Amino acid sequence: MNILIIGNGGREYAIALKLKSEKNVSNLYFAPGNGATSKLGKNLKVKDYHELANFAKENNIDLTIVGPEAPLSEGVVDIFKEYGLLIFGPSKSAARLEGSKAFMKDFLARNGIKTAKYLNTDDFDRASKFIDSLNVPIVVKADGLCAGKGVIIAKTKEEAKSSAKEMLSGESFGDAGKCVVVEEFLDGFELSFFAICDGENFVSLPVAQDHKRLLDNDEGPNTGGMGAYAPSPLATTKLIKQVEEEVVKPTLKGMKSEGYPFCGVLFVGLMVVNDEPYVLEFNVRFGDPECEVLMPLIDGNLSEILLNAAKGELKEVKLKNEFAVGVVMASKNYPYSSTPKAKIEVLKVPQNSHIAYAGVSEENGEIYADGGRVLVCVGVAKSIKEARDRAYELCENVKFQGSQYRKDIAWQMLGKDKK
Numbered sequence: 385m386n387i388l389i390i391g392n393g394g395r396e397y398a399i400a401l402k403l404k405s406e407k408n409v410s411n412l413y414f415a416p417g418n419g420a421t422s423k424l425g426k427n428l429k430v431k432d433y434h435e436l437a438n439f440a441k442e443n444n445i446d447l448t449i450v451g452p453e454a455p456l457s458e459g460v461v462d463i464f465k466e467y468g469l470l471i472f473g474p475s476k477s478a479a480r481l482e483g484s485k486a487f488m489k490d491f492l493a494r495n496g497i498k499t500a501k502y503l504n505t506d507d508f509d510r511a512s513k514f515i516d517s518l519n520v521p522i523v524v525k526a527d528g529l530c531a532g533k534g535v536i537i538a539k540t541k542e543e544a545k546s547s548a549k550e551m552l553s554g555e556s557f558g559d560a561g562k563c564v565v566v567e568e569f570l571d572g573f574e575l576s577f578f579a580i581c582d583g584e585n586f587v588s589l590p591v592a593q594d595h596k597r598l599l600d601n602d603e604g605p606n607t608g609g610m611g612a613y614a615p616s617p618l619a620t621t622k623l624i625k626q627v628e629e630e631v632v633k634p635t636l637k638g639m640k641s642e643g644y645p646f647c648g649v650l651f652v653g654l655m656v657v658n659d660e661p662y663v664l665e666f667n668v669r670f671g672d673p674e675c676e677v678l679m680p681l682i683d684g685n686l687s688e689i690l691l692n693a694a695k696g697e698l699k700e701v702k703l704k705n706e707f708a709v710g711v712v713m714a715s716k717n718y719p720y721s722s723t724p725k726a727k728i729e730v731l732k733v734p735q736n737s738h739i740a741y742a743g744v745s746e747e748n749g750e751i752y753a754d755g756g757r758v759l760v761c762v763g764v765a766k767s768i769k770e771a772r773d774r775a776y777e778l779c780e781n782v783k784f785q786g787s788q789y790r791k792d793i794a795w796q797m798l799g800k801d802k803k
């Protein structure tokens with residue numbers, strides 16, 4: 385198979401690394417890819433999705449996999465389908481589950497799926513009245529895509545009101561904040577639940593836990609995610625069943641009956657409160673860094689799984705009986721500002737560990753840290769502790785100037801005693 389992967393992060397690298405190990409995969413292409421994906425396949429530079437679809441036609445691409453949310457929300461799947469190409473990911477209409485928080489919240493309400501009490505509005509007075517009816521803390525979210533930054537957890541009603549006002553005026557997030565969602569704060573623990581869907585049927589993947597804050601002990605600013613592990617024992621068999629029955633099934637049924645069946649990865653961001661799963665958000669793609677720990681746990685053939693899903697003929701997925709831990713190494717100024725390039729040196733890659741490259745560029749065959757989340761060190765083992773130890777052993781062997789990483793990934797299972 386010839387496969388095209390859209391995206392340039394560690395998630396796309398991790399997908400490619402898994403595909404690369406499969407006998408039936410011949411060529412991999414990336415649009416645009418990063419400085420390390422060029423070692424796994426060919427990076428493409430194209431100006432738009434039509435040019436990319438033409439490339440796919442001319443180069444006999446059998447399957448296209450979309451990594452990030454932006455191309456999905458921009459309708460890349462619809463365009464590829466117009467060209468008669470097979471592509472794994474939701475249509476533009478279905479991608480609204482992530483692209484519009486207002487759409488997502490109303491969809492949950494229409495379909496009887498548990499979520500935090502909320503109000504969607506573009507009117508400040510209504511937002512203000514609703515804020516007065518809630519207890520603090522209060523959550524205020526911009527409606528549109530804000531790269532994970534459009535969520536304010538306000539400690540006072542005044543702060544909630546001023547955040548809503550700034551968003552509605554377009555000051556904070558431009559058009560993405562012209563409609564806001566105000567919601568009650570849910571106090572529990574978060575899980576990342578993934579289901580591969582073909583429009584009607586689904587298979588669940590191991591449940592992961594992300595670490596969104598920059599610093600140890602969940603302190604510092606929110607980031608795209610500083611590390612993940614899977615499967616999380618916090619997701620009991622009972623909880624998984626409950627999410628499948630009460631969230632995933634009604635979502636697929638509702639999306640189909642409303643006219644936009646969901647094909648792709650349904651990533652349910654859950655808050656578990658007193659053993660009950662509430663949907664915090666939907667994403668319509670693999671999480672990053674969750675994908676980096678999920679890929680090594682898939683025993684079956686990923687190319688076949690995603691091809692069948694794209695055709696609407698999803699089959700079972702075999703999983704390994706192992707754990708994976710991924711530790712993100714970020715550049716010095718992440719998540720505040722850019723960082724000058726720095727050469728990456730890998731002294732040693734211990735057994736059962738590997739690197740998923742993200743924010744990197746290539747020059748004369750050398751790989752450079754190029755800002756943001758640079759790479760993920762992944763360890764795989766029969767226990768979370770061993771997997772964590774392997775991931776950190778690898779981190780100690782990866783050197784670049786200004787690197788930073790959390791030392792407590794998987795603390796929820798291993799306790800706060802740091803490595």
Ligand code: AMP
Pocket residue numbers: 500523525532535567568569570571574596653655664665
């Ligand atoms: P979102 O982009 O909606 O996932 O929000 C980003 C982060 O904000 C989540 O991962 C949670 O940590 C937090 N968050 C969002 N909504 C709520 C809520 N209703 N209650 C508590 N925390 C929340």
Ligand code: GLY
Pocket residue numbers: 594608609667670671672673674
């Ligand atoms: N790690 C969270 C996300 O990908 O949205």
